[in-house]
Amino acid sequence: MREVYVVGIGITSFTRLEYPLSEIAAYPAMIALKDAGLSKVDHVYVANMASARANHQTGLASAVVDTLSLTPAGAEVIENGPASGASAIKQGFMAVASGLHDTVLVTSAERLREVNNLEATDIVASLSHPLAEYIYGVTLPSLAAMFTRLYMQKYGVTERHLAMVAVKNHDNALLNFFAHLHEKITIEGILDSPEAMTNNPYVAEPLRFFDCCPVSDGGAAVILASAEVAKQLKKPLIRLAGVGQATDTHCVHERAEPTDLLAVRGAAAKAFHMAGVSPADVNVAELHDAFTILEIVESEEVGFFKKGEGHLALERGETRLGGRLPINTSGGLKAKGHPVGATGVGQAHEIVLQLRGEAHKRQVKDARIGFTCNFGGFGNNVVCLVFKREN
Amino acid sequence: MVLEIYAYQCKKCGQLHYPFRMVCKKCGNKEPFEFDTVPLPKNGKLLTFTTVHNLPPDFNVAKLTLGIVELENGMRITGQLKAPSPKIGMAVRGKVETVREAEYSKNFGMVFYPA
Numbered sequence: 001m002r003e004v005y006v007v008g009i010g011i012t013s014f015t016r017l018e019y020p021l022s023e024i025a026a027y028p029a030m031i032a033l034k035d036a037g038l039s040k041v042d043h044v045y046v047a048n049m050a051s052a053r054a055n056h057q058t059g060l061a062s063a064v065v066d067t068l069s070l071t072p073a074g075a076e077v078i079e080n081g082p083a084s085g086a087s088a089i090k091q092g093f094m095a096v097a098s099g100l101h102d103t104v105l106v107t108s109a110e111r112l113r114e115v116n117n118l119e120a121t122d123i124v125a126s127l128s129h130p131l132a133e134y135i136y137g138v139t140l141p142s143l144a145a146m147f148t149r150l151y152m153q154k155y156g157v158t159e160r161h162l163a164m165v166a167v168k169n170h171d172n173a174l175l176n177f178f179a180h181l182h183e184k185i186t187i188e189g190i191l192d193s194p195e196a197m198t199n200n201p202y203v204a205e206p207l208r209f210f211d212c213c214p215v216s217d218g219g220a221a222v223i224l225a226s227a228e229v230a231k232q233l234k235k236p237l238i239r240l241a242g243v244g245q246a247t248d249t250h251c252v253h254e255r256a257e258p259t260d261l262l263a264v265r266g267a268a269a270k271a272f273h274m275a276g277v278s279p280a281d282v283n284v285a286e287l288h289d290a291f292t293i294l295e296i297v298e299s300e301e302v303g304f305f306k307k308g309e310g311h312l313a314l315e316r317g318e319t320r321l322g323g324r325l326p327i328n329t330s331g332g333l334k335a336k337g338h339p340v341g342a343t344g345v346g347q348a349h350e351i352v353l354q355l356r357g358e359a360h361k362r363q364v365k366d367a368r369i370g371f372t373c374n375f376g377g378f379g380n381n382v383v384c385l386v387f388k389r390e391n
Numbered sequence: 392m393v394l395e396i397y398a399y400q401c402k403k404c405g406q407l408h409y410p411f412r413m414v415c416k417k418c419g420n421k422e423p424f425e426f427d428t429v430p431l432p433k434n435g436k437l438l439t440f441t442t443v444h445n446l447p448p449d450f451n452v453a454k455l456t457l458g459i460v461e462l463e464n465g466m467r468i469t470g471q472l473k474a475p476s477p478k479i480g481m482a483v484r485g486k487v488e489t490v491r492e493a494e495y496s497k498n499f500g501m502v503f504y505p506a
Contacts, residue, residue: 122447132410133469135491135498137446137455145441146459153479204443251410253459253467258438 004096005230006238006387007103008036008223009349014180014337016113017217021048021055022063025109028221029068032105036223037233042101044068044075047088047108049341050123051077054115064107081127082290083376084108085220085344086383090243092224102229107221108342120215124340127377129251141212143252143378144291145204150259151293152206155308159206161315163191165292166210166334168320173331175321175362180216180337211292216337220345222352236356242277242386244270252378261301263382264373268302271371275386279303282325282386283367284354286347288375289332295319298373299327302384321362329354329362344374348385355389394487396501398466399426409466433485434506435462440477449493460485460503470501482506 010031017024025046033039046061057063065075080087085108092104112120125139133143151157167187173179190200190210200208230237246266249255255262272278279302287302289295296310304325305313313319319327330336330350333343351370353359370387398409402425404418409431414421440458458472460483471490474483483503490500 118446118448121445122449125447129410135500136457136469136471137443137450137491138457138469139443139445139447141445142441142443142457145443146439146457149441149479150439201444202442203445204441206441251469253438253469254409258459 001097002099003227004093004224004240005227006222006240006348006352007225007230007233007235008032008038009221009352010035011178011220011346011349012218013178014216014218014339014346017111021051021057021109021111022060022067024111024217024219025060025064025107026067028219029064029105029107032107032221032223036235038103038223041070041073041103041105041223043095044070044073044105044107045088045091046075046077047084047106047341047345048077048110049079049081049084050110050112053123054112054120079341080381081376082288082340083344083374083381083383084341085346086348086372086374086385087344089222089224089240089345089348089385090245090383093240093243096224096226102226104224105221106224106345107219108345109219110339110341111217112215112340113217117215132251139204140378141204141207141291144293145207147252147258147378148206148291148293151297154259155311157293157296157311159191160187161296161311162211162292163187164314165289165295166190169289169328169332169334172321172329172362173335175360176331176336179331179335180214181331181335185210207291207293213290213333213338216339218337218339218346219342220349222345222348237390238352238355239388239390240385241388242271242273242275244268244274245383246270248380250377250380261297261379263379264298264301264375267382267384268373271384271386272303275388277369277386281369282371283369284329284351284364285325285327285371286330286332286350287327287373288343289328289334290338290375292334294375295327295332298375302371302373321364326364329359329364344372344383347372347374348387351387355387394499395430396468396487397428398431400429401426407464407466409468431466431468432462432464435460435483435485437472437477437479437481437483438467439479440472449491458503468501470503472503474503474505
């Protein structure tokens with residue numbers, strides 16, 4: 001297997017975007033091509049989840065490759081729910097590692113704000129089991145809420161811990177120009193003050209408004225290349241060193257231990273094994289905090305902290321900027337935003353920035369090993385990536 | 392007529408599954424459709440629950456309570472919950488009722504009440 005490097009990155013603001021979906025995918029791709037100093041690539045992958053339902057567009061990759069005047073390069077859409085982004089990077093990795101292609105553009109786009117809030121909720125809810133979950137009114141927040149209630153009972157996680165994740169990630173997003181929410185929040189304002197129930201109402205009890213990510217439009221892109229190409233481009237050498245994926249039961253109720261996220265555990269273990277590093281070696285990580293509880297639980301399942309102790313590390317400040325292992329320096333899905341199919345590529349964008357030393361005010365000092373966890377469905381399809389700086 | 396929700400029992404090893412799957416998770420029997428249907432029990436205890444305030448457009452209600460119930464044979468099911476003050480571990484009894492109606496579709500599912 002050949003080694004695979006990230007040679008270019010690009011991103012749009014994650015927010016409400018008023019231009020066509022194919023341009024949301026093409027714009028970060030142009031930035032990434034410029035960043036890499038390339039004008040052509042061998043192949044294009046486009047990560048997206050909901051174009052058919054939300055934007056009345058199918059065959060998105062054909063539109064994107066032509067918008068970029070990259071024809072006749074091959075192109076296809078990769079759809080794997082909220083893990084589409086990391087899945088597309090995995091496909092790009094396989095194409096370069098196998099020797100089939102030397103340069104691959106992995107771009108992504110989502111534009112769920114073209115439909116209204118309830119419609120967007122329904123589109124995302126269609127990730128759940130059609131007959132055993134969806135028909136009842138199950139939404140992703142409701143699955144996360146039922147999971148949170150069990151986690152609180154078993155491990156002593158409280159609403160205060162969840163609010164601490166939100167405050168930390170909102171603070172990080174203030175340092176990220178491209179983040180969706182530039183809004184300073186405090187524990188007092190969202191939990192303790194008499195106005196807290198107005199500021200921060202329940203969405204799905206015990207999860208509140210500030211425990212849930214926003215619905216964002218946005219896109220991000222990375223360019224993957226072989227060692228031969230990467231060494232000619234004179235960029236910091238960032239290697240995509242580990243790729244891991246695992247699945248779990250479609251229905252949440254079928255899991256033997258309902259507080260485990262086995263697909264996260266499995267995907268991370270595979271990625272670390274391939275990269276030849278351990279969780280303790282990681283300097284900076286982007287975890288899929290679509291709900292605040294998920295940052296805490298993923299930090300345990302991937303091996304940063306013991307099961308049931310993620311919230312204690314959070315309390316000690318280990319995961320904030322300046323801590324031992326900063327998590328979600330970009331603001332995470334919570335505050336940077338969650339353009340569903342593009343999120344995994346957005347996470348990789350942040351890690352590459354960090355490893356290059358280009359993250360400005362939110363730079364993690366001397367970061368050399370970075371990790372991303374992209375979480376599909378409610379934990380039924382997870383892709384983890386490990387990145388290493390090599391020079 | 393009593394409406395039921397069915398579990399699927401592997402004809403080879405007897406393992407029960409809910410919802411339907413094509414291959415037995417326990418013995419891996421590869422013969423297609425090798426399952427018997429068995430009605431799920433109605434009594435169980437509440438494993439976890441939530442009240443959702445942000446629902447898809449089909450639901451003309453402001454909020455809805457959902458739960459996962461551990462049935463008396465140990466199997467689990469997700470369903471709607473109609474209980475004034477739900478608590479983890481409370482005894483519940485299910486009834487099959489209409490749970491979702493849209494313009495061209497009507498879905499039946501399990502609704503749980505305090506036992």
